[in-house]
Amino acid sequence: MKGTVFCGQCGSRLLVCNAKSSTGNIYPYFVCADRHARRGNCTRQAMLIEEVERLVERHYETVQISAETRHAVGAHLHAKFDALMATESDALTDLTKERARLEDEQGKLLQAHYAGAIPLDLLKKEQDRISGGLEMIKNRIDAHHDEYATARNNLDDSLNLLEHAADIYARCDDANRRLCNQAFFTKIYIEDDDDVRVGYARPFDALTNGEVQSDALTWAETARNENEVRTPAKDGSLAESSHLVPLG
Numbered sequence: 259m260k261g262t263v264f265c266g267q268c269g270s271r272l273l274v275c276n277a278k279s280s281t282g283n284i285y286p287y288f289v290c291a292d293r294h295a296r297r298g299n300c301t302r303q304a305m306l307i308e309e310v311e312r313l314v315e316r317h318y319e320t321v322q323i324s325a326e327t328r329h330a331v332g333a334h335l336h337a338k339f340d341a342l343m344a345t346e347s348d349a350l351t352d353l354t355k356e357r358a359r360l361e362d363e364q365g366k367l368l369q370a371h372y373a374g375a376i377p378l379d380l381l382k383k384e385q386d387r388i389s390g391g392l393e394m395i396k397n398r399i400d401a402h403h404d405e406y407a408t409a410r411n412n413l414d415d416s417l418n419l420l421e422h423a424a425d426i427y428a429r430c431d432d433a434n435r436r437l438c439n440q441a442f443f444t445k446i447y448i449e450d451d452d453d454v455r456v457g458y459a460r461p462f463d464a465l466t467n468g469e470v471q472s473d474a475l476t477w478a479e480t481a482r483n484e485n486e487v488r489t490p491a492k493d494g495s496l497a498e499s500s501h502l503v504p505l506g
């Protein structure tokens with residue numbers, strides 16, 4: 259918790275202190291760093307760490323998303339990746355053509371050399387130029403594929419975490435809770451009224467965005483409706499769905 263939790267009133271870090279009761283029990287609690295140092299005029303009261311931990315655990319229930327939302331957001335963003343890749347496919351086609359042209363040139367060069375038309379030093383120079391070009395094209399095509407594959411994997415991993423955020427957090431020990439908090443949030447603010455306010459870390463800032471989620475759900479519903487219209491009933495008739503108007 260330490261390092262991730264902040265004062266909801268003034269934004270300062272929360273520091274850990276220990277209080278000793280008359281019976282000798284130690285109670286660890288959080289105090290606002292500014293208030294503790296008598297800087298500014300924050301009036302935030304000290305909070306038992308146990309209590310703050312409980313508030314954060316409860317907050318995870320509002321972070322977690324339903325299976326329906328998870329699938330809608332995933333499908334929507336994958337569809338956006340597909341569209342992005344499609345717009346770049348022209349560039350890829352050009353690269354592939356250029357690769358074929360260079361490979362062809364490479365073959366012709368060798369033939370010319372064997373026929374005695376090109377001296378060895380010139381052949382060597384031309385071959386270096388062509389393999390340099392081929393190498394560059396290979397790197398660009400690989401980078402294009404890797405970039406999307408990595409982004410798609412990260413997206414799925416993040417959504418899986420988000421779908422089970424509260425369940426995972428509830429089962430974690432302290433060390434793993436710390437990792438969870440660092441993965442999900444940049445800052446956790448504890449408000450005076452025991453409310454918890456968070457700043458999300460990437461990509462959770464986008465994935466937890468209400469607009470992103472509702473757009474995805476609308477998109478998924480539209481896609482589902484279109485599917486129902488296109489899919490005939492089991493007996494092959496379209497009677498049941500024929501009153502539906504295709505969307506888009």
Ligand SMILES: [Zn+2]
Pocket residue numbers: 265266267268269270290291292293300301302
């Ligand atoms: Zn404060």
